[in-house]
Amino acid sequence: MVLNFFDQFMSPSILGLPLVALALMLPWVLYPAPGARWVNNRFINLQQWFINGFTQQLLLPLNKPGHQWATLLVSLMLFLITMNMLGLLPYTFTPTTQLSLNLGIAVPLWLATVLKGLTTQPTHALGHLLPEGTPAPLIPVLIVIETISLIIRPLALGVRLTANLTAGHLLIQLVATAAFVLLPLMPAVAVLTACILVLLTLLEVAVAMIQAYVFVLLVTLYLQENV
Template identity: 65%
Template sequence: MILSFFDQFASPSLLGIPLVFLATLFPALLLPTPDNRWISNRLSTLQSWLLLSVTKQLMIPLDKKGHKWALILMSLLTLLLTINLLGLLPYTFTPTTQLSMNMALAFPLWLATLLTGLRNQPSASLAHLLPEGTPTPLIPALILIETTSLLIRPLALGVRLTANLTAGHLLIQLISTATTVLSFTMPAVSLLTLTVLLLLTILEVAVALIQAYVFVLLLSLYLQENI
């Protein structure tokens, strides 16, 4: 059976049962859970400090009405971080390389921010579709352009996360295959490709962290416009 490089993005299954749900929830089991003691261990303390620092960073641009979203945004950030990082391990599956999952995360949250703005301040939300001082002949075209840019936001969120992770996984697959093939014929070149592979893996760890943060940061910015 001949496999292609894109088979790593196929949804895994066992006895015909999809394992995407398991691949999505399993990384959360690796997080340390707080115990009942007054003094937590170092890992739990570090986790709490990181979550608190990132929460403060995300909530700074928002007013008190937006602070209600802190739990949702931080839960989403934790989910994306664990899935992206665990997907870099060999023989694992990364659910966030699937556009369907990313859109399932992006579209409802974007729609929630939009409906929040339409409910709380409908005039201000609709005013974003037409910049102040626009010449009268350009009003229909600008409304159409702004509406399109508004509706394309969830697609941009999902495609950005999918494309970055898919490209990184493909590069790692290609370079690792070249390293294995060249190890018998040209060891010196194989050593060079192995060095590139290690550097690319470090870069992909950074990409996994940054893309998860950017996904949540953009949602918080969309929320800022609508509260």
């Protein structure tokens, strides 16, 4: 039997029912909502501290109208971090390794920022397509180039998140397979490979958090240009 390393990225199903919907709903179950008590437990306090710190850092470069997006951006950040981290557990599935899901998140957010700029400040939004002081012969070329760079933004968001998570998962599976194969042949090399696997897992945990932050940060930068 030929081992296919990309089978781990296929959407799992039980009795013909895809489990992607269950995986997408899981992050909202893990985060408790603050109660009406004056003193909450440590987990809720840590969660509130993280959300407050991240919100302040995220909204720092935005103008006042952009602060209305705070709930959406923070929720997206928690959702992506949770999905990326849960995908590192055994016998789990990472929906954010699917390009279709990432594009389904990136395209509406990008389109919302573009429409926000066109409705609130159309002159400033259209001014990004043509830098000031451009020579007349280069105007059509620059407009086409800037339009393409604007349209390709959601594709870059989705591909970046998908590629980084897919590459990390594949590398971990390759190293883990090598460790199991080398264990009866060369135990010392297998132990060294297992140590490398632990380091790669820690690196993938960092990548999962950083890629979620980069995704939301780029959406914030796109919003900053249009508010």
